[in-house]
Structures are given as structure tokens and as C-alpha cells.
Amino acid sequence: MQWLDNITWTADGLVPVIAQEWHSNDVLMFAWMNREALALTAERGVAVYFSRSRNRLWHKGEESGHVQKVHEIRLDCDNDVVLLRVEQLGHEPGIACHTGRHSCFFQRLDGDQWVSVEPVLKDPATIYRA
Amino acid sequence: MQWLDNITWTADGLVPVIAQEWHSNDVLMFAWMNREALALTAERGVAVYFSRSRNRLWHKGEESGHVQKVHEIRLDCDNDVVLLRVEQLGHEPGIACHTGRHSCFFQRLDGDQWVSVEPVLKDPATIYRA
Numbered sequence: 606m607q608w609l610d611n612i613t614w615t616a617d618g619l620v621p622v623i624a625q626e627w628h629s630n631d632v633l634m635f636a637w638m639n640r641e642a643l644a645l646t647a648e649r650g651v652a653v654y655f656s657r658s659r660n661r662l663w664h665k666g667e668e669s670g671h672v673q674k675v676h677e678i679r680l681d682c683d684n685d686v687v688l689l690r691v692e693q694l695g696h697e698p699g700i701a702c703h704t705g706r707h708s709c710f711f712q713r714l715d716g717d718q719w720v721s722v723e724p725v726l727k728d729p730a731t732i733y734r735a
Numbered sequence: 736m737q738w739l740d741n742i743t744w745t746a747d748g749l750v751p752v753i754a755q756e757w758h759s760n761d762v763l764m765f766a767w768m769n770r771e772a773l774a775l776t777a778e779r780g781v782a783v784y785f786s787r788s789r790n791r792l793w794h795k796g797e798e799s800g801h802v803q804k805v806h807e808i809r810l811d812c813d814n815d816v817v818l819l820r821v822e823q824l825g826h827e828p829g830i831a832c833h834t835g836r837h838s839c840f841f842q843r844l845d846g847d848q849w850v851s852v853e854p855v856l857k858d859p860a861t862i863y864r865a
């Protein structure tokens with residue numbers, strides 16, 4: 606597929622991906638995709654990432670139910686970063702972070718300290734059932 | 736500085752950075768910082784990146800005048816991605832991209848093609864004077 610060839614992949618065959626909430630424009634998370642993950646994301650309309658730690662495809666929401674419905678796929682000027690505009694499903698308001706928060710970017714630099722400034726919307730212990 | 740030690744840097748001593756417009760929440764660009772760049776960014780309140788291609792600090796706006804005033808610095812749950820919430824100065828509306836566009840993410844996947852969907856606000860030839 607030509608549109609996948611247009612992307613400049615890293616030496617490891619990955620591309621960094623920013624997930625942004627469609628209606629609020631909030632930045633939810635940052636992850637990586639390989640070619641297969643991005644092809645599946647486009648085909649199915651739900652976010653599929655590549656987990657570098659587990660070295661396999663990561664179907665976002667496979668355990669939590671917090672699936673990301675894809676509204677738009679964007680590419681930057683250098684063809685090496687993807688912006689995914691998504692609707693965060695499974696909870697209202699959406700929970701993208703494994704800590705049970707809306708966004709992964711919940712730590713803010715205040716003076717010389719990182720302070721958590723976003724609430725936990727759902728206890729992770731109840732999100733991830735073994 | 737402890738808050739810099741809290742960050743999980745890559746093997747190359749870098750951290751990925753997402754720049755987001757403060758008032759609109761638009762994602763403007765993606766870049767990298769090393770420890771010195773992030774320290775300077777926090778100290779001066781304007782974005783300083785690390786250019787991997789030029790292998791040196793990149794004071795955003797040094798040539799274009801399109802400086803980014805920093806409102807907030809955020810860190811994600813894994814302590815390895817920074818979100819910079821900025822005001823894009825030097826043009827109204829703000830121009831973050833070297834192509835003269837508001838955002839670097841101006842290519843949208845339509846079917847199986849990348850299509851440019853954001854206007855050029857200023858001719859790059861008039862932005863970057865030799």
C-alpha cells in the first residue's frame with residue numbers, strides 16, 4: 606500500500622503516534638505503531654499500536670475495553686510522526702491512561718516538581734481484571 | 736535538578752516532545768529535547784529543542800521568529816514523553832511548521848492517499864531569509 610510506503614519508518618520499522626481526542630483536542634497518549642498496526646488501524650477504524658515492551662501488536666482496549674475509535678489519521682511534514690484523532694470509548698469521560706486517568710499527561714511541572722493534576726476516573730484494579 | 740532526573744531519557748539522552756497550542760489544544764509539532772534543552776525551556780519559558788539532524792540545540796524561532804512561549808510542561812505516566820503547552824508567537828494565527836502552516840500535521844489520510852488539508856499561511860521563502 607503506497608500510503609504506508611510514504612511514511613519514513615525508524616530503523617526498527619516503527620513510527621511515533623500521538624493520540625488526540627476528537628471532540629476536545631486533548632492529547633491522550635503517545636505510543637508507537639509498526640506497519641501492520643497502522644494498516645489494521647486504518648482498516649478497522651480502531652487504534653492498534655505496537656508495544657515495544659511486549660514486542661507485539663497492542664489492540665488498545667483489549668483488556669480495559671477502552672477502545673479508541675479513529676476519526677482521522679494525520680501525518681506530519683517530515684512523514685515520520687502520525688497524529689491519530691480518536692474518540693475514547695468505554696467510559697465517560699474517556700480514559701486513555703492505564704492509571705485510570707483521562708490522559709497520560711497528568712503530571713505538570715510546578716516550580717521544580719512534577720505534580721499530578723488530573724483525577725483518577727476509575728480504579729485501575731477494576732479496569733484490568735485478571 | 737531532580738525533576739530532570741525523574742525523566743526516563745532514551746539511550747541517546749533524548750525525550751520526545753509534543754507541542755500543543757495552549758488556547759486551541761491543536762497539536763502543532765513533534766520534536767526532541769535533551770536535558771539541556773528541557774532545562775533551558777523551563778528556565779526561559781520558551782521552547783528549546785534538540786535537532787537530531789543538526790546535532791545541536793534548536794532555539795525554536797531563531798530564524799523564523801516563530802517563538803513558542805511555554806505555558807505548561809507536562810510529563811506522561813511512564814515519565815518518557817513531554818507535552819509542551821505553548822503559545823505560538825510571531826504570526827496570527829500561529830505558524831509552527833517550516834512549510835508555513837499552522838501545524839505540522841497537515842496531511843490527512845483520505846482513502847489510501849495523504850492529502851494536504853491545511854493552508855500555507857505564509858510563504859516559507861519569506862519566513863527564512865538567508
